[in-house]
Amino acid sequence: MGYVDEVIELVVRKNPAEPEFHQAVREVLESLRVVIEANEEKYRREALLERLVEPDRQIKFKVAWVDDSGKVQVNTGYRVQFNNAIGPYKGGLRLHPSVNLGIIKFLGFEQIFKNSLTGLPIGGGKGGSDFDPKGKSDREILAFCTSFMTELYKYLGADIDVPAGDIGTGAREIGYMYGQYKKITGSYEGVLTGKGLTYGGSLVRKEATGYGLLYLTEEMLKCNGHSIQDKVIAVSGAGNVAIYAIEKAQQLGAKVVTCSDSNGWVYDKDGIDLAALKEIKELRRARLSEYKNYRPNAEYHEGRGVWSVKCDVALPCATQNELTLEDAKDLVANGCIAVAEGANMPTTLDATEYLLANGVMFAPGKAANAGGVAASALEMTQNSERLSWSFEEVDSKLKQIMVNIFHNIDDAAKRYNAAGNYVVGANIAGFEKVATAMMDQGIW
Numbered sequence: 001m002g003y004v005d006e007v008i009e010l011v012v013r014k015n016p017a018e019p020e021f022h023q024a025v026r027e028v029l030e031s032l033r034v035v036i037e038a039n040e041e042k043y044r045r046e047a048l049l050e051r052l053v054e055p056d057r058q059i060k061f062k063v064a065w066v067d068d069s070g071k072v073q074v075n076t077g078y079r080v081q082f083n084n085a086i087g088p089y090k091g092g093l094r095l096h097p098s099v100n101l102g103i104i105k106f107l108g109f110e111q112i113f114k115n116s117l118t119g120l121p122i123g124g125g126k127g128g129s130d131f132d133p134k135g136k137s138d139r140e141i142l143a144f145c146t147s148f149m150t151e152l153y154k155y156l157g158a159d160i161d162v163p164a165g166d167i168g169t170g171a172r173e174i175g176y177m178y179g180q181y182k183k184i185t186g187s188y189e190g191v192l193t194g195k196g197l198t199y200g201g202s203l204v205r206k207e208a209t210g211y212g213l214l215y216l217t218e219e220m221l222k223c224n225g226h227s228i229q230d231k232v233i234a235v236s237g238a239g240n241v242a243i244y245a246i247e248k249a250q251q252l253g254a255k256v257v258t259c260s261d262s263n264g265w266v267y268d269k270d271g272i273d274l275a276a277l278k279e280i281k282e283l284r285r286a287r288l289s290e291y292k293n294y295r296p297n298a299e300y301h302e303g304r305g306v307w308s309v310k311c312d313v314a315l316p317c318a319t320q321n322e323l324t325l326e327d328a329k330d331l332v333a334n335g336c337i338a339v340a341e342g343a344n345m346p347t348t349l350d351a352t353e354y355l356l357a358n359g360v361m362f363a364p365g366k367a368a369n370a371g372g373v374a375a376s377a378l379e380m381t382q383n384s385e386r387l388s389w390s391f392e393e394v395d396s397k398l399k400q401i402m403v404n405i406f407h408n409i410d411d412a413a414k415r416y417n418a419a420g421n422y423v424v425g426a427n428i429a430g431f432e433k434v435a436t437a438m439m440d441q442g443i444w
């Protein structure tokens with residue numbers, strides 16, 4: 001059996017009941033096959049792949065807090081510090097009832113390669129909890145975040161591990177966690193990113209994942225002879241990534257006709273009303289079903305279905321495995337030419353294969369959504385130099401980073417005889433730097 005297959009088998013055996021982690025490892029290692037085979041003896045002797053798929057550290061802890069009725073609630077917290085070969089562990093905190101160790105490990109593993117692709121000095125990590133922020137009062141959110149950080153702070157530091165937002169963790173949660181970190185340690189340091197603008201946050205961080213997704217998509221379309229202008233775009237999700245993807249798509253002259261949350265989805269053939277969406281989601285933290293109150297001519301459907309509409313470009317921005325083989329078939333049948341992942345691993349492996357086989361341009365999440373963590377790294381830089389850059393300065397750096405990522409993954413794919421396969425390109429380009437750094441640093 002080849003080295004790649006051996007390590008995939010090892011991961012499945014050693015990490016039972018973690019299907020998302022298996023899926024992420026399989027996708028990366030399959031893409032690396034050509035690179036690994038060219039260096040098989042050396043990599044085997046160094047156990048490079050075994051070291052890459054084993055997190056440096058996995059922290060699991062109790063989070064007890066008091067709800068509004070006075071009852072004590074208990075959640076589980078996680079932080080997986082996966083790999084710090086090229087910089088401090090960096091990655092978001094997910095607060096969602098579906099969170100378990102396998103999901104955090106898949107996200108942490110992806111983050112290693114994504115962070116490498118940004119070209120900035122950040123390693124891979126991820127964390128979170130099975131806490132469900134939906135329907136909780138501000139006081140309950142504060143109680144949870146305080147308890148969560150009371151344990152997590154032991155493992156963090158501006159040069160050690162720097163978490164940020166992800167599903168269910170936005171500016172409010174980061175603020176509460178930062179306050180508790182500061183209270184316990186007395187240290188005013190850039191230990192979280194996505195902070196508020198009055199206490200060390202960076203302009204453009206809020207917008208960065210969605211904007212970055214569109215910068216990369218625009219470059220990918222351009223290099224393949226298309227323009228984003230006037231394209232019809234289907235977006236899923238209605239959270240941080242989706243909202244700012246829609247905003248930038250509209251600024252670039254495209255028309256976004258869908259968005260969704262976990263209850264249902266909206267089809268607005270005239271183009272999504274962004275002000276209404278922001279009011280519903282950012283201000284009122286309400287359900288998407290309310291969109292019809294703002295736009296009576298739009299359709300609201302319960303359940304899933306965004307990928308059934310006719311579109312040129314699809315941008316999945318909600319969660320993992322939300323775009324299945326059936327959805328991919330619908331997209332191809334409806335003439336979709338490009339898919340770019342705003343979320344982490346939103347496309348199933350068979351759907352990805354189907355899209356690639358049918359000539360759809362496909363930008364994988366570790367490249368396409370890297371703008372968020374890239375802006376986080378720019379926030380760390382500003383914190384270190386105790387300065388704040390203007391919106392234009394951060395935005396232009398973000399755009400340059402996303403354009404560079406596209407060209408790096410495009411070149412890597414070409415170098416390995418896989419021109420146009422950006423999955424292979426992203427995995428190889430992300431891996432090369434981390435592998436070199438690991439081998440240069442001895443055995444750990």
Ligand code: NDP
Nearest residue numbers: 166167168237238239240241261262318319343344369372
């Ligand atoms: P938010 O919490 O702001 O929004 C998430 C959106 O996705 C909501 O509309 C939510 O609906 C929907 N959603 C979440 N889980 C499910 C589910 N199981 N089924 C259906 N819909 C779901 O999160 P973000 O926008 O920050 O994150 C979205 C994706 O982007 C995630 O995959 C995240 O890992 C990834 N990402 C985020 C980055 C960031 O900077 N924030 C950076 C890079 C990637 P509802 O409100 O009903 O739950």
Ligand code: 2IT
Nearest residue numbers: 091092164166372373376
């Ligand atoms: O998945 C991701 O890249 C994020 N949630 C952002 C991580 C970060 O540290 O900004």
